[in-house]
Amino acid sequence: MRMSSVELPDDNEKSLSSASTSPCPSPKPHRLLPTNLYVVLYNFKSRHPDELDLKAGYKVTVIDTSDQDWWKGKCLGRIGYFPSKYVIKLQPGERPLQVTHNLQVSDGDNGLMLLRDQIVIQVGEELDGMVMIRSGDSRQGVCPLKFLQEV
Template identity: 85%
Template sequence: MSSVELPDDNDKSLSSASTSPCPSPKPHRLLPNNLYVVLYNFKARREDELDLKAGYKVTVIDTSDPAWWKGKCFGRVGYFPYNYVTKVQPGERPLQVTHNLQVSDGDSGLTLLRDQIVIQIGEELDGMVVIRNAENKQGICPVKFLQEV
């Protein structure tokens, strides 16, 4: 999917900022480099674990255990399985799929399931967006089948 490049307003502001002697930062566009989105619901079984729902955003604060990460969500701190989250990069947006559907990925197609969390990459173009799933497989999806989380 690297041949499909969508314009990103963030890139424009960065290039114009680099020519200015005093760039004005845009804090609302900046994400901490440890921001993740929850892919699946997780019910805490111990007091030191976090209850998480798909779509929640988690700030990861400790990845020293390969299976259980420590994070902060809605002011609570606790552990959760590392593979229940995916990193959100600047310019990306977590979305929830509203219907089961098959979308184009350039090969055999990508199946999306209702309530699945996907990440939008880049901007919308003609009612379509490039998304990636938990396995980092990309596809092109109509925005009408996606909603903000």
């Protein structure tokens, strides 16, 4: 108990001092959101002890992007390397979904083919059972929510 009461004023002092020096203070939870959170698009089976086993839909916190092809990240408590092309960045408010049936959706041009078990990112709110999604190649389209499931 005594430690908590001692730590609390320290935290408050830090918050007040950082808020007073910042011209546009943001709420603490927003500062703590990971900006390096990615979603796995494809399964990856590690071949070396320093690599991560990944399944489509897993979330990975990326630690090191110094190598263009192999990134280092943390997933399910493990740290290791994985192919950078197997993940897509997850922005705040977006959520990963898995396609349940093969289907073609409108992307405004030629259409976007979605395959069963493919991972897509919901980028907007649901409207009349439809959602805007983003595919791994960053193409967007409108898809019926009934053909998508949480991962």
